[in-house]
Amino acid sequence: MNEHHGLTEAQKAFYHENGYLIGLPPIYTAQEMAGFNAELPELLKLLKPGETSKDIREWHETSLYLYQICMNRKILDLVEDILGPNFFMWASGFFIKEPYSTSKVGWHQDAYYWPMKPQHSVTVWLAFDDVDEGNGGMKIIPGSHKGGVIKHQRKQSEQTDSVLTLELEQGSFREDTAVQFKLKAGEISMHDDRAIHGSQANPSPRRRAGLTVRYSGTEVKNDLAVNPNFKAYLCRGTDEYRNNPVGVVPTQRFGRPDFKAVSIEEAGAVKM
Ligand SMILES: O=C(O)CCC(=O)C(=O)O
Numbered sequence: 001m002n003e004h005h006g007l008t009e010a011q012k013a014f015y016h017e018n019g020y021l022i023g024l025p026p027i028y029t030a031q032e033m034a035g036f037n038a039e040l041p042e043l044l045k046l047l048k049p050g051e052t053s054k055d056i057r058e059w060h061e062t063s064l065y066l067y068q069i070c071m072n073r074k075i076l077d078l079v080e081d082i083l084g085p086n087f088f089m090w091a092s093g094f095f096i097k098e099p100y101s102t103s104k105v106g107w108h109q110d111a112y113y114w115p116m117k118p119q120h121s122v123t124v125w126l127a128f129d130d131v132d133e134g135n136g137g138m139k140i141i142p143g144s145h146k147g148g149v150i151k152h153q154r155k156q157s158e159q160t161d162s163v164l165t166l167e168l169e170q171g172s173f174r175e176d177t178a179v180q181f182k183l184k185a186g187e188i189s190m191h192d193d194r195a196i197h198g199s200q201a202n203p204s205p206r207r208r209a210g211l212t213v214r215y216s217g218t219e220v221k222n223d224l225a226v227n228p229n230f231k232a233y234l235c236r237g238t239d240e241y242r243n244n245p246v247g248v249v250p251t252q253r254f255g256r257p258d259f260k261a262v263s264i265e266e267a268g269a270v271k272m
Contacts, residue, residue: 004080011081020189020195020197028185037129037185054096059092062252088235090214092212092213100204104200106155107141109152109195109196110193110194126188126210128185132182136202138189140191141177144196146194153168218237224245233246
C-alpha cells in the first residue's frame with residue numbers, strides 16, 4: 001500500500017507563516033544522488049554551443065531522468081500538503097554554480113516572472129550537492145510571500161552577475177532578516193511563488209547544484225500568449241479546470257525539447 005508521508009501540522013503552519021520549509025527528511029540517499037550526479041553529464045551533453053546548464057528548462061518533458069525526479073511520490077506527498085489534493089507539475093530547471101563562480105541569483109519573487117494566475121505555486125529545490133552559505137546556497141526572506149508581488153527592476157548584464165535580469169531594489173524589503181538554506185545532497189527546500197529569495201556567488205572549491213521543480217494548483221492558468229509551450233502534468237487528484245495543455249510522458253532517459261521555455265521577461269511582456 002502507498003502510504004502518504006506528508007507534512008506535520010507544525011510544518012504546514014510554518015510554511016504558511018514563513019513562505020518556505022527546510023529540515024525535511026531526505027528524498028534521496030547519498031548513493032542515489034551519486035547516481036543522478038554520475039548521469040548528469042548525459043544531459044549536459046545535449047546542450048548546444050553557447051548554451052549553459054541554465055538552458056536545461058522543462059527537459060522533464062523529454063527526459064525520464066528528470067521526469068521521474070519531478071514526479072517522485074515522496075516529493076508529491078509534501079507538495080500535496082501545501083497545494084491541496086489537485087495539482088500539476090509544469091517546470092524544472094537547474095541552478096548550477098561551479099566552483100569559484102561569480103554568478104549569483106538576485107533577490108526576486110518567482111510569481112513576477114510567470115504569466116500565471118492565480119498565484120498558487122510551490123517550488124521544490126532538490127540539492128544535487130551539499131549546499132550552504134559557503135557555496136552560495138539560497139536565502140529567503142521569511143514572511144515576504146505575504147506582502148504581495150513587488151515591482152522588480154531590469155538590470156543590464158554589465159550591472160549584475162545575476163543569472164536573472166529582473167531584481168528587487170535594495171530597500172524594498174528587509175534583507176537583514178534573510179534565512180540561509182543549508183541542505184545535504186538529496187534534501188529539498190520548498191518555497192512559495194511570492195517569497196523573496198536569491199543567492200550569492202560561489203567563492204568555494206565546491207560545486208553548488210540544485211534542480212528546481214515547480215508545482216501549481218489545478219485552478220492556476222498559464223497565459224499561452226506569453227508562454228506558448230506550457231505543459232501541465234497532473235500529479236495528484238483531478239483537473240476539473242482543464243486550464244492548460246497536458247504534457248506527454250517522455251520515453252527516453254535523456255532528450256531535449258525542440259522549444260525554448262520563456263518567462264514573461266523573455267517573452268517581452270514584463271509587468272513594470
Ligand atoms: O538556486 C538558486 O540560487 C535560486 C533558485 C531560484 O531562484 C528558484 O528556485 O526560484
